[in-house]
Structures are given as structure tokens and as C-alpha cells.
Amino acid sequence: MGTTQVEAAQEPKYWHLKTVLGDALDSEFAVGEVLPNERELAARFGVARATLRQALEQLELEGRLQRRRGVGTTVAPPRIGVSVGPSQGSWPGEGDDAWHAVGCVEAPAPAAVARLFGPGYDAGRSVHTIRRVRTSDAQPVATDLLYVPRASVPALSQLLTPAAHPLAVLRELHRLELENEDRAVELGSARAEDAKQLERLPGAPVLVLTTRYHSGGRVAAVSVATYRADTCRLTFGDSGAMEITHHDTASGEDDRAQAS
Amino acid sequence: MGTTQVEAAQEPKYWHLKTVLGDALDSEFAVGEVLPNERELAARFGVARATLRQALEQLELEGRLQRRRGVGTTVAPPRIGVSVGPSQGSWPGEGDDAWHAVGCVEAPAPAAVARLFGPGYDAGRSVHTIRRVRTSDAQPVATDLLYVPRASVPALSQLLTPAAHPLAVLRELHRLELENEDRAVELGSARAEDAKQLERLPGAPVLVLTTRYHSGGRVAAVSVATYRADTCRLTFGDSGAMEITHHDTASGEDDRAQAS
DNA sequence: GAGTGGTCTAGACCACCCA
């Protein structure tokens, strides 16, 4: 019986590993520092590589590590707070909101998006579909598809060069009076196209922010934006504050309240 | 070399599997239906169980599957939209907001939370810490810790039974004039205590919603809420609409716009 | 006790990055 198993752990190894590594990250590593490679870490902790990887995956999910194939695992900087309104209701692309249009097509909206326009919407009609990328601190944090039905921008000329097209759509959109926006956030995984824009692998965890822009009693535009979940914190509301790192979700500091 | 490998896939097996399973879910399964077990599915697709599990994990992350140890894997219902304001600024626990206090202690706030109160805050002081649970459709969707500094509720009597305590704190809080709220959403993983409340395993993906309640020029209360990322969609803004399922993030419907 | 998903192992090979 005398194994070295002092801890009689009932918690999984990878979970314990995660906390050990997390603590080490706080105390012994600086942001940007490179960790030993996975094979060595696994050997050092006496576990299989797959088990170690389970711990690293969790830490990456929490935004504490960054792993890049062919390069290594580094300590991630605190998450970036990106403001997603309501900044007193403005149209997408208005002012300078860090978005940058990279393409535009006209096509029928996918069924799931068409539904967002409401029951009165004719699903067969093609809409202006603008792909945009949002950067912060010189790195891509989000990519979105902005759907603008032709009915929302009727004055738009039909003949436009690809470069002029998205800008013209946005310009027309800004002429409308924006009445309201509503938003929803959920967890998703990056599709291939999004992943490429975000410089991540397909399947990477993202926060999907869906915004509906209301004008004239209708939904005038819909944006489906995917934010990198590892590097971003989405902030709502007025003050641009809340510039805090808190790795709460992972760490100790158990100030537990009684459970039911 | 004539293996049956027709597809010459450059995409990983688990990724391809995920889309195949996802499509099957749409076309051949009803919500709540039980899938074949992992060993059989793996055999059926000719892959190792670990590979199959990678695909299932992704689908679960996207809220399309629900897996329970000892029970099986079932098709998940669409995500529940839970409103997280701003419902025209009201205090937590005001009206009936689906939250239910399950415990309360007084203790110093963890450092990460103390920082949210701003520079003028004395980190050593103990705060009322109320644990709450939010349910929707008879299942738990979120749990939070609500931190209320004693300075925010000075009139509170010192002697309270555990049962009366949280309610008294909330009652006093509601006397204050709520000026503002700001929020942030980020991805996290459930700590052990949270996981239990949410009926999930530790490490399960959650959306962490941090809210600061401002009153009298100060931060009068802070809430750190963890929502089940698999079953919830957080909705902001007025209308309680947006009751849409869109598995966009995973599915086909490629209406791609040109990349940069 | 039978069946489920959850954890873990010890290997192998691949895709990518960089010197």
C-alpha cells in the first residue's frame, strides 16, 4: 500500500494539476514567459501527456495561457476589455469603433439570421452581408457578419466596386434613426472562416454576440459577432472602467457561503 | 493503398465527426432523445473513443448535447434566453427576479472583488456575501456571490439569524438610489462550489457576468454571477425577444464574405 | 450488477514554426 500517494486525491489529477499550475503561474511566471514543453511538464509531474494537456486546456480556456503550435506555451496577458455598448446607441461603423470592413457580398441571409429580422421578413430576399474585423491593441479580437436588408438602404446605387460597397452600405445606414438595440451573448466555437480571421484554430471557444438594430419599428440590421473568448472580456454599460484581471473562476480564495 | 479513405481529409477527424453528428442531430433526432453510447458510436464511425469524445465535447460546448455520467448523452433543447438587464436599472433581488438567496456570510472580499469597488475601498473590511441561485424553467441556470459592503447598508442590525440575514441586506440595499450599473461578460470554468449549484461537473464552461451597482458616487454592491454556458444565452436590452435558436456557430450555410 | 460517461495511460504520427 505504501505508494507515494499522500494526497488520497478524490479530485481528478488534471484538476489538481490545473490549480498547481495556476498557482505557479501567479507566483513564478511573468506575462509572455514561455513554459517548458508539454512532454517535459508531463514528466515533471509524473502524468501522461494527455492528462497534462487537459489541465493546460482549462487554463487556456480561462485566458491564462496561450498555446501556439510550433512555438510553445506562454503566459497570457490579462484579458482585454472590449466595449460592446450600449454606447448610447450608435450604428455599427459610426464614429470610429475599431471595426474594419474586409468584404461584402449580397446573398440571402442564412435561415437562423433571417429569423432575427422577425416574422414579417421575406427570407428569400438577398441582403448586404458585410464581413468586418475588430482589432484592439493591434490584434484581432472579433469578426462579424453584418446583415443589412436592401429595404433598409433603398437609396443605394446598384453598381459599386467591391471596395466601395461596404462603406456605401454603412453610409446609407447611418442616415436612419436608430431607435433601439438588443443583444445576446452565448458561447460558441469558431467556424473555419472566423477562426482564420481571429488567428485561432477552428473550434476555438468564442463569445457570440448577436445585435439587432431597430429603426422605424423594424429590424434594420443584424450583426453576429464572434469574439475570442480566450483574450476578451465583453463590457457593457457606460464607464469604460472595469479594467480588472480576476482569475476568480479558477483560483482559491474560498469565501464560501452555505449551500442550500 | 486502397483504403476506404475516400475523403483525403485534411481536416481533423473529430472536426469532421462533429459536423456529421451535428447534421444527424438536426435531421434524425428529437430534443431529449438519447444517443447510442460512446463505445458504440466510436465503433460505428470507426474511430477511437477519445476521438469521438472530442467531437461530443464540442457539441456539448455549443449547447447541442447534454451528457450525464451514468445516464447517457441526450439531445439538448435550445438554449434558454436569460435576461441580464439593463432592465432599467434595478437592484438585485428587487421585484421578483428569479434569484433565490441560499446563504450569507460576512467576510473580507477576495482581492479580485475588492478591486472592483475602486481605489478608495478598504480591502480588509468584511462585506456581506450572499450566495444566490437563479432558476429558469425549473432548472438552475446561474449562481452568484453578491458582495455588499457594510458601508452600503449601515442601518443593518448586527444580530440576525442566518435565514433572515440575506433578506435584510437586500431590503436595506433597496432603500438606496441606484444610479448606474456596468457589466462585463467573460468565459470561465465552474469552481467546485458553483458547479454543485449548477448541477454540473467542476470545470464546466460558464459565462461569468460581473455587475457593479453604483449609488451615491460609489460602488454599493458587486455581483459575480456564473451562468451555465451550455444551456444559457444572456440577453441584454429592452425587449425580451430574440427567442431564437441559431446553431450558426457550428453549421454550414456558408455565406462567406471575402477575407482581407 | 450492468451500463453510462469521466479519467488516465503510453505510446504514435502529423502540421507547423523557426533557425
Next chain:
DNA sequence: GGGTGGTCTAGACCACTCG
């Protein structure tokens, strides 16, 4: 070419649920 993380395998045992 050498090193990194990413994928994949074929097993094993464990924790949990339920009849």
C-alpha cells in the same frame, strides 16, 4: 531538421445512476 503543440489510438479503471 529539430522542436513545438495538435491529433489519434487501444486499451484500462473509476464514479455514477438506475433498475
